[in-house]
Amino acid sequence: MIDGVHMLSNSPIQNKYINQTPSSGAMAEKAGRFFPSAITHDSRHTMPYGIYVESAYGSRKQDMDGNEYVDYFGGHGALMLGHRNAEVEACIQEALAAGTHFGSSHHFEVDWAEAVQKLMPSAERIRFTASGTEATLLAMRLARAFTGRTRIARFRTHFHGWHDHMAFGVSNHFDGSATPGVLPQVAAQVVLLDPDDIDSVAATFEREDDIAAVILEPTGGGGGMSPLAPGFVERLREITKQHAVLLIMDEVVTGFRVHKSGAQGLYGVVPDLSSLAKILAGGLPG
Template identity: 55%
Template sequence: MNAVTQTNSPIVSAFIAHTPGSAAAYEEARTHFPGGVTHDARYVRPHPLAIARAAGPRKWDVDGNEYVDYAGGHGALILGHAHPAVTAAVAEQLAKGTHYGANHTLETRWAELVKSMVPSAEMLRFTNSGTEATLMALRVARAATGRTKLLRLRGHFHGWHDHMAFGVTGHFDGTPTPGVLEALTENVLLVDPNDEAGLRALMAAHGDEIAVAILEPTGSSYGQVPLRDSFVHLLREETAKHGVVLVFDEVVTGFRVARGGAQEVLGIRPDLTTLAKILAGGLPGGAVVGRRDLLELLDPERAAARGVEKIPHQGTYNANPLSAAAGIATLEILRDTDAIARAHAYAAELRSAMNGVLEELSVPWAVYGSNTGIHIFTNWKKLPITPSSFDPLALGYADLKVPRGTQVVTKLLLAMRTHGVDFSPWPGGPVSAMHGPAERDATVAAFRAALRDLRAEGEIG
């Protein structure tokens, strides 16, 4: 979100007046943290929210303002905030210790749950985050194939390590972002999402040099730029034909699209899958899961038996007992209840209701998404669209990915916050199984009010 600071904007002025405690907290944060934040997505001027507590689908800031929450712990909280079963499991484990520096029974139970739910999970290795999981997946694939190149889709996000730090929100030509070595980028091949001809041509030219292909299987930013199923199937065919390790990055989609993730719905078995977010029930934690023969490269005995050097892997907090406890409690609920289906149904209802508001106010935007995703298309290129019949697959990533710093999006999000709803900055958000009719009605009312505020400022026609 951009640095909107002008006080002649009623939207900005109303937000500042509504959140003085958050403003004061931000001034203090700026003395400690670059940009005053600890995650790029939280940056916004005049200031971000400072949250004091959260429960279920709602949260409260330091000024006591209440929000319907669609940040969702950056997608980690499909059961909402402070779910009683999850917090009880963590509290019980907390009394037993936070870190053993040793194996423990919870990590085994956690692994068994993952393997029972994710179709491709023959073995797994826990990590501390999704970024670490994708880094490990690349290393395993390169060790297994002896190849160097990586195939990525433009706009897809796989964490912030060097191989993934460009071609996401910029540098789509493959040039490095600050601090990334140019020599590293020479081994990264980028292809446009849904470009089947481009994919075939790239694989024909470089397929035997590519170690690994990685993608977000429903499309970048949880389907903000959706992928055609046919494209994902083609990628599976091409990678299998050329001996390329296919990695599904299910850090977001895992246990959200379905119990077994996007791979269950697509009917595709990737070679490796990266997981995080929901995996650890809102606490830090990630994993690489997949083919036994690939992950055995982390096993000292199996690697030696194959005559190869073991891949080293450490991590102080891998399979941390608290994360394991939260993850087990969460996955058991998702396995045994209709929580995922409830979240899907709520998201569909909300998308429809928000599009109804756009039609009512004659705003040429659209709200779209699948599963639990909400994406607000602000039509920054002023395309001729109708909200209720909008087809995001008819557009490319350059149309759907709103450039960072767009004033309309920033003002929309600030206005929504003033009216009691906190969306993620793309703009949109993942919904949880805890959202219900009261949250839907509050969100629709806030959306209508925010659009009227934008119109009053001349930001929309």
């Protein structure tokens, strides 16, 4: 029995899975001694346990028992060219030969920023960060500093990282109350909006005069699993301009995927700030 994992009783599908993945099961049981729920990322919640991958190539992954899977996840969406792409691996080897952590400025970061700026309409200036969570956190801080306002508006079910301002209203606490560990004073600085009612968004901006910015997943919550209505993003841009509220597009999921210029390129809507991650570094540490 793996700590924190519940088994289904008399399930032929589950029993077959367990029989075919004994090594993954053993590794999951060991992982339960170290990690909460025996996993290192929420997306890996699988009953009775997830597979443990031994290798991957192209669009396929192989687990520790030799079972092969078609990979529709693609490294959290970061590996558009698949696993172990030959051209990408050659570039990695070339970069490794020069060093791994200079602790100084280098031309690679300038070249990288130039490529991003050419593709993303909103990228007038670029700040590299360590994660998507850090990118959205800093975008909101910048919005508050620029506008002199304190509150951030966001949409229910839209995910923007793990920092305190975004830790509720995604899969729970849809009333805006703070999740355990988040200060109520922090939660009070966030305005939760309904993603399916642009008129209520407009009314909120009419009523609230201390909103610095609104942040959204531009294709809808859960990486587009709850899509926005056609014209929603375009109308939101109009409303934010009317009320001098900054628009932050969280393009961690959509950047360089739905369009070479991200969702902003797809919709023809230029936000004031954008956040990128994962695919920005091709699944490698940025």
